[in-house]
Amino acid sequence: MVNYIIRDLMIKKILIIIFTTLALTLNVNAGSDGDLILKKNEPSEVKDCFEKINRVTFALNQTLDGVIFKPVASIYRKLPSPAKTGVSNSLENISHLLTIPNNILQGDFKQAGINTGRFIINTTIGILGIFDVAEYLGLTNYEKEDYGQSLAKLGVGPGCYIVLPVLGPSTARDTLSSAFNYLGGDPWYNVTVNNDTQYFKNSDYYYSKGVSGVDFRAKNYDSIENLEKNSLDFYASVKSLYLQDRQQKILNSRKIINTQNDSDWEEITQ
Amino acid sequence: MVFYTLGSLRKNLDDSQKNEYSKLFREYFLKSFSSRLSEYTNPEIDVLSKEVLSENYTIVNSLLKGTSERPEVKIDWRVYTKNPENPLIRDLIIEGLSLARTQKEEFASILSSNDNKIDALFKTLEEFSKN
Numbered sequence: 001m002v003n004y005i006i007r008d009l010m011i012k013k014i015l016i017i018i019f020t021t022l023a024l025t026l027n028v029n030a031g032s033d034g035d036l037i038l039k040k041n042e043p044s045e046v047k048d049c050f051e052k053i054n055r056v057t058f059a060l061n062q063t064l065d066g067v068i069f070k071p072v073a074s075i076y077r078k079l080p081s082p083a084k085t086g087v088s089n090s091l092e093n094i095s096h097l098l099t100i101p102n103n104i105l106q107g108d109f110k111q112a113g114i115n116t117g118r119f120i121i122n123t124t125i126g127i128l129g130i131f132d133v134a135e136y137l138g139l140t141n142y143e144k145e146d147y148g149q150s151l152a153k154l155g156v157g158p159g160c161y162i163v164l165p166v167l168g169p170s171t172a173r174d175t176l177s178s179a180f181n182y183l184g185g186d187p188w189y190n191v192t193v194n195n196d197t198q199y200f201k202n203s204d205y206y207y208s209k210g211v212s213g214v215d216f217r218a219k220n221y222d223s224i225e226n227l228e229k230n231s232l233d234f235y236a237s238v239k240s241l242y243l244q245d246r247q248q249k250i251l252n253s254r255k256i257i258n259t260q261n262d263s264d265w266e267e268i269t270q
Numbered sequence: 271m272v273f274y275t276l277g278s279l280r281k282n283l284d285d286s287q288k289n290e291y292s293k294l295f296r297e298y299f300l301k302s303f304s305s306r307l308s309e310y311t312n313p314e315i316d317v318l319s320k321e322v323l324s325e326n327y328t329i330v331n332s333l334l335k336g337t338s339e340r341p342e343v344k345i346d347w348r349v350y351t352k353n354p355e356n357p358l359i360r361d362l363i364i365e366g367l368s369l370a371r372t373q374k375e376e377f378a379s380i381l382s383s384n385d386n387k388i389d390a391l392f393k394t395l396e397e398f399s400k401n
Contacts, residue, residue, distance in 0.1 A: 043375065222340065230302040232394050236379030240372040248366050 041158055041250055043243035046171060049160035057163040058235050064166060065217070073217035084218070086130040091212045093122045093129025095144050097187040102145035106153045114139050143252055147185060148174035152250040161239060169242040272296070274360070275374045279386060287388060294395040301399055315345070326352045329363075 048054060076084070096119040103112035118134040126133040151173055152158070159172025170178075181189055191197050192205035217224070231237040272295045273280045273288075283291065307313050314335040321329045328349045336342035348361035361370040377391060384390030 043371065226306055230305055231376065232298075232398055233376050233379045236376040237372055239379075240375035241367055244367050244371065 041152060041243075041247040043240055043247060046158050046161050046243050048239065050162065054161065054163040055235055057165055058238070060165060061163065061168060069213060069217045072214050073221055076214050077218040077221055084215075087211060088215055088219075089122070089126070089132050090129035091208060091215060092132075092142065092144075093119065093126070094188050094208060096122075096142075098181070098185075099143075099145045101185075101187075102147060102150045105147075105150040106145065111143075115142065118142060143249070146174075147177035147180050149250050151177050158243075158246075161243065169238060171243075171246070174246070274370055275377050277374055277378055277381075279381065279388065283388065290392060291388070294392055294399070297399040298395045326350060328357075 096115050100112050100115050100119070103109070103115060118139045121134040121137065121139070122129045122132060125131075148171075156173055158174070162170050162172060162175055164170050164175065184190060184194070188208070189205055192200040193202045227237055227241075228234050272292055275295070276283075276291065280288075316333045316335060318331045318333055320331065323329060328351050330347040330349060332345050332347065334343040334345055344365050346363040347359055348363060350358045350360045361368055363369070380391050380394055381388070
């Protein structure tokens with residue numbers, strides 16, 4: 001049995017290596033427009049066109065959070081660590097289904113290969129993704145990708161900042177592109193809700209989304225409490241942090257710090 | 271960093287307003303930052319490496335050590351080194367998020383909802399420090 005697993009692993013590793021080498025040679029230098037993307041997604045460049053409505057939705061979300069997400073998250077975070085890690089891992093494993101096509105759209109074939117390897121290994125040996133076995137095998141540094149990030153890489157600007165009910169902060173571009181998830185863009189949605197497969201129920205999709213909301217809230221429980229307590233304008237802080245984080249995710253790099261706009265510092269001496 | 275957070279408005283301040291802002295910002299910053307750190311009993315920070323970006327800037331990478339309940343946090347210090355005798359910390363980048371930028375955008379939001387009146391910001395800062 002163990003022999004089979006090892007042999008299986010070896011074959012997969014070899015396949016991954018072949019795939020990644022191929023991908024590397026095919027991959028033309030993507031992201032030469034990095035500076036332009038950087039500028040477009042600069043948090044201060046993103047307009048808050050609907051600030052009044054956004055603030056109302058934000059307040060509504062805070063109420064919802066207080067009634068549903070926060071209490072559930074506070075119970076969830078008391079679960080033993082291995083249970084939480086298992087849940088987190090399997091949610092992350094599902095997210096590979098959306099990340100891989102987007103790796104390809106962004107021209108990052110190497111990462112698409114690595115993530116395909118991660119998904120196959122973790123779904124099988126890692127028992128439906130509960131254990132991140134791929135991490136131990138050296139397939140590390142997983143970053144989620146989505147259609148919004150792919151569009152940004154193609155040069156589409158973020159448009160206005162929007163706070164969505166329940167789902168929270170977003171931008172016009174990211175909202176439109178996540179609609180594509182429900183039109184065939186998200187393989188996980190396709191096998192659960194869109195098509196009648198005998199393996200999955202519709203509820204599996206909604207359940208996974210709900211749990212990932214709780215998982216996110218629990219992981220950031222103290223940070224969110226703390227930010228709220230120490231903010232003079234919580235709405236503005238969340239907006240600023242969200243847009244900075246989004247910019248980082250789009251670029252997958254630390255470039256932001258290195259090229260941070262300096263013009264605002266002129267003549268300041270302290 | 272104190273005046274950076276005010277954005278372009280700082281150019282219109284007179285000296286007494288500048289002093290007032292300096293004082294209020296310091297109180298606000300100390301209070302909010304120490305409250306953020308206080309979650310870490312005995313905060314321990316490891317300085318990992320530095321990266322010279324240009325003649326004027328050096329990034330110092332550090333790690334706030336995790337405890338059993340809190341995760342570790344990556345903190346980068348953006349140090350302005352134009353005058354090597356007197357290096358200035360211009361920004362803290364916590365897990366990739368700039369503190370100076372967040373603070374500036376938060377203040378900008380408070381100012382814009384109060385017709386850009388600096389007194390409104392002073393009042394908000396004062397109230398925060400008092401509570």
